[in-house]
Amino acid sequence: MSDSDKPARTRKPLGLKRSVDAGEVKQTFSHGRTNKVAVEVKRRRKLVKPGEAPPPEVAPEPTPAPVAKEEPPKKAAPKKPAAAKETPQERVARLQREAEEERLRLTEEGRKRDEERARQREEEEKQRAEENRKAEQQAEKEAVETAEQEAEDATAAAEAAADASVQPDPDKPAPRKFTPVAKPEIKRPEKKREEKPKRGGGGGKDKRRSGKLTVTKALNEDEGRRARSLAALKRAREKERRLQGGGSDKPREKQVRDVVVPEAITVGELAKRMGEKGADLVKELFNLDMMVTVNQTIDQDTAELLVEQFGHNIQKVSEADVDIDTSVDEDPEETKQPRPPVVTIMGHVDHGKTSLLDALRGTDVVKGEAGGITQHIGSYQITTKDKAKITFLDTPGHAAFTEMRQRGANVTDIVVLVVAADDGIMPQTIEAINHTKAAGVPMIVAINKIDKPEADAQNIRNRLLEHEVIVEELSGDVQDVEVSATKKTGLDELVEKINLQAELLELKARPDRAAEATVIEAQLDKGRGPVATVLVTRGTLKRGDTFVVGTESGRVRALIDDKGKQVKEAGPSVPVEVLGLGGVPAAGDQLTVVENEQRAREVAQYRQEKATEQRTALAPTSFDTMFNNLATDVVEWPVVIKADVQGSVEAIVTALHNLSNDDIKVRVLHAGVGAITESDVTLAAASNAPIVGFNVRPNPKARELVKRDGVRMMYHDVIYNLTDEITAEMVGELGPLKVENVVGRAEVKEVFKSGKKDKAAGLLVVDGAIRKGLHARLTREDVIVSATTIASLRRFKDDVDEVRSGLECGVVLEDTNDIQPGDQLEVFEIEEQERTL
Template sequence: MSDNDKPKLGMRAPLGLKRTVETGKVKQSFSHGRSNTVVVEVKRRRFLGKPGEAEPQAESAPEPVAPPPVQQKPAQAAPAAPAPRPVTPQTPPPIRPASSNDLLSRQELQAKLLREAEEARMNALEETRRREERARQEATEEEKRRAEDNRRAEEEARKAEEDARVAAEEEARKASEAPATSETASAATSQTAPAAPAASAAPATAQAGERRPAGAAPASTTSAAPPPRRFTPVTPPPRPSPPKPTRDRKGDDRRQSGKLTVTKALDDGDGGARARSLAALKRAREKDKRAHMGSAMQAKQVRDVNVPETITVGELANRMAERGADLVKALFKMGMPVTINASIDQDTAELLVTEFGHNMRRVSDSDVDLVTEHDVDADETLKPRPPVVTIMGHVDHGKTSLLDALRGTDVAAGEAGGITQHIGAYQVTVKSGQKITFLDTPGHEAFSEMRARGANITDIVVIVVAADDGIRPQTIEAINHTKAAGVPMIVAINKVDKPGGNPQRVREALLQYDVQVESMGGDVQEVEVSALKRTGLDELIDKIELQAELMELKANPDRAAEGTVVEAQLDKGRGAVATILVGRGTLRVGDIFVVGAESGKVRALINDKGQQVKEALPSTPVEVLGLSGVPGAGDPLSVVESEARAREVAAYRAGVIHQKRTTAAPASLESMFSALREKQAQQYPVVVKADTQGSVEAIVGSLNKISTDDIQVRILHAGVGGITESDVTLAAASKAPIIGFNVRANAKAREIATRDQVALKYYDVIYDLLDEIRAAMAGQLGPEYFETVVGRAEVREVFSAGKHGKAAGLLVTEGYIRKALRARLTRDDVIIYNGAIASLRRFKDDVPEVRAGLECGVTLEGSTDIKPGDFLETFEVEERARTL
């Protein structure tokens, strides 16, 4: 349309038949007068029919010209899944060519075209978005698939089975075939390309031939070209993604390639024969193991198993030389789900022992303990040993002074208060060259157990009696201990040089205790000595040697040592130390022993002179270092063969002690009621710490003796060693004092005691300790109050006393009624008032006192409940200091 044909402003364009665009084209108009003409693509109608049925030709649209075929590599195959359509903007549907019947104006046509173009653009954007979303999903699925493949590959590598090796070989074979197939296809293509131009289009023609109708003729090919293949040798990937390059296992650069797998570990690098897989090695080992187990089962060793009353599954397995897991499995089959540390009884253990083919011997728990009574040495192994002499007697009769004179030393000066607090063991070599072992025991009444212990481990007892003091209570006790032990005694009458001493009186006094000395026709030797003047000592030594010669004391030194604990203590620098008197055998450094409920290994032996020795022969006292704890005084010591045996015996003895302490129960109804009464009494808690075990025993026993029905001593803790922080903490909980006997508290313990207000009481003489504790217990009870009735009167009449309530007319029957005293009103012997007298009158005068036989009137403070026939008593309360 030219400029002249343009309509004027405000007028419509004239109708005409002039064609604006050609048929099959669409003209697009844009802003600023721009326009574009596009060709409308006509698509063939898609025919969906049965497989093998010919596709009919399109009737309406002309058949498009097929593009020239593109040569493809035979190695590549069409994807199994349909590939996504290429991203092209959707073209609008074809517009019919303009005709004379079209009445659409140019503006409507442009608006329609713009709308359709916009819809096509939106559809293209939506298609692009969907394609991108699908691509992302496919990428995510691909990553998941790769991760899953990697995980499966690692799992297959970890499996020690033959299938892993077969799968690895198959994967390597496939990887090696893929490049060979590609090279073969390329070589065939290069050879057939110069022969005929049509041969290059063979793959495309072969692919097109499958889509050609049944009646169509196939494209002509040269005779040299191979027939078209129906499929490719390499399986295509399931998703339309770039094919994953096939790499050799040795050149794999994936992320997991840095990990060591079974395949890599077994690959020797030659690419051919590999080493045996882990699964094959494991099967071979299992086969050998079964073979050996079969032979072992045939020649199984039958054992005699000692089974106590209760035993753990693990211990039973050790004694049977079986695996603990096998015993647990057998118990599970019996319906007993237990662990290897569980305890079973003898019946269950017998089932297990019998099932595994062993012999069982039932033993009791007591069989674990060492029994030495039946172990008697042969006569030919016995050799003479020194005698063990114990010096006993009353306190301050000169026992330690006599021993000092025999030893030529001064031990008494080192004893606190001049008395012996614990047993001392010494060995003296006399003029004849013979050795004598002396034990010095305390004489105080608190140390009766120590004296009894000394009498039980001795051969000869020397009873020291002061010539001026005579027979005393501890002397009598020493005589009784000696008779109970069945050992001979020698009476040493000491202090004969002291004025007032009468040895003959001592001899006569001994008769009433069935002790008859030789000078009076008896069989008990006596000797007069003076420890101060050192007179009579040689005669005493001669009598001891004579008595030892008569007893023919012998022991076997060539055996495992046995002994008795004379004293035990906890030394700050050396730990637990025990004074041992060797009974038989020889105790050497390095021996493993058990003593009481403790065990240990001899680290050092120290004699009575403070010298270290390598061994201790029979009747030799030594200090032993290397104990696990402080044993009890009097406990037996036995050398055992191993540490395990020592721990076993010690654990059994500790269990017996614990059981006795925890299961102690009243044995009768009377003891139960007495226990209830004891609980009603007040408790005086104390913590006792001493330097030696014997001192602890003596203090605890003495404190229990001073207990009464009103107050009793409660020992919170008694031990050997210094006062520590734990002792102070224990005492602070009960507000109990801490008794330290020859020990002191450390700095930290003193600080805590000051903060918690815990009393620390230090003593070195047992007399003072008992006196102060007795006074403290009496102070806790408080003073005693004694009530004395001084007067008694009968109420005859009751009068009104105005604001004072009621007044009672009394007749004094006994004693006197005094206003200053306390009063008690009784009715039918039941106290109904306890208070004071407000006023006391005789006639109309106030009097302080009315005696028996007279009448008076009284009013009571705060009470008006007075009736004729009541009795009024006045009494005094006297306060006295309590004594225990």
């Protein structure tokens, strides 16, 4: 073979077995820009279903090759596919089309698989429902079989008992003796329960395909098959009732209720208490020609008709039953325990009451009081050397605080009357003695300031005899002790006598009950809201208790003792500040703990309605009364009062009313606790009244209104200065006091003409003298005809200034010609004096 006959040894074409085809695509952009991009197209991979064998690859047809003797024949390269002749753009489009077809095919296969799974789930659910239904039927069947078995056992037991009572035959054996015992030992239900899993249709290997896990399947098999659904139990009971002949369609017996009906009640509330539908009550009232709705109020008589119509029993209650009456609630003697005594310190101004209490407490309260006098009731509790506790109430001694001292005497057990040894018995001392006697409280006389050189304790004891206060030194029953608050002498003796008096009184109270307390003082605190200082009389006041006090209700948010610390509870005779009130109560109101907030609101609302009725009863009820009040000559001095605490408000109002007389009276437009607000300024501006601020100031908005409207403000912190300034204001309003002094009297004898219009009267002076220019009053049969002045006075033909008694004269009166013989002429002069209230 020549070299020319040998096949050429050349490399195989690179493009035949490449898995990637390359080409170029021309991209066109905006603004005429173009770009050529090289594109590589991979061959499509054929996907097969799981479990199927991949299709055999089709080998390319061999290309005939020249016969070579030396070498075995080689395979020729496969023919190029027809797609190789495609342009790159056609190839890309074809490949994209094939990829989209493949995606659609896969999507269809997935949808079919999902439908198959859903169909399988539905079949499994139907199968589980069928199994549950069969299980319920089987459970009901077992229940019936169990009941029959129990009945058979009971019958057998009864027969055995009957046979046992008969004397056995000695010739025959007695096999029945153990039969009643053996029968209950047959565990038939347990056998059935053991067989249940076998016929439940689910072996151990099938549990994997039994569907989702249920509560019944989560339990063990025995418990799960014994458990019955609530619906199945209801169906079984209903079936038993039907079998017993008591069908469900039997009418239910009507329940008769005892309905509590107050004097007025809404239709809806009455329906709720009767257990009836509100629409039925409205329909019944419609039949009675009463067009009402569920929310309207009906009277007690109409409610009684409705209650009787519906077959219920009525229990009438009055509105007074809503209120709380603690006077009838007495605690049993065996439940009471000893309590600390409540001691009230009384006496005249500046006799050392607060200083004496400071010495007992070891604190200094006087520095905090304006003017050095006490204007609030302070409540404190001290612990003596023998660990005994004493509660002290420090009452003001000024005359304006009589009501506050009155309340102090009403809640106290012992009164300590403080009398200054260098001053003696004063008016407020006498008032304190009277309050103590009226309250029936034992008294201890503390003769203070005994350290001063001019002190005379024996004189005080003798002076007390004038007011029927006899001390032990003078063979009386009133204890007395000489003390010095500044030197702190005699304090131990005073505490001993207080404890001795408390032992004689045997003070007890029940602590384990709902608390009752008396409001000593109340105020509106800017940061804490309404705050009341109360003294617990019985029970234990706890944090969280719901209470009603006066016309207000609330819930105890916090309890603060006299040292400023928060406490969780307060027992009898303990003074505390209570936070959580709905409003500021009046000092002296009773605080009562109730069971719930609804009861507290009900009582508070009832008391508010009663207070409103009392206020409206005092108001003018007719136009005649209103016009008569307008026609009076009494000058009204309006005022708006705001103070820091309720006790100060009451004291100021009382003091101002005491300043009123027949000529002028104080009209309090508004009196309240707290800072001066915009509404106070608006009210004062509309009535042209000043605002009295006692230990309070206006808020920022109120200050702007004060400047804008020009309202006069009167700020005070001592009640002396307040009453003095208001007295001067009222005196200035009235002006000086005008006093009439009668100078002389005369009788008209004749009447003459004087000039063209005037008339002259001939007079006989009966008493005193008549002077020219004085005021005159002409009366006819003791009825005033006119009030005038003497314009001209003549004696014969001469003008004179004065004519004395027993002489005759002629006068011409100014502005009047109505003069007749027989009239009386009274001449007087007016003198201005300084007015006092």
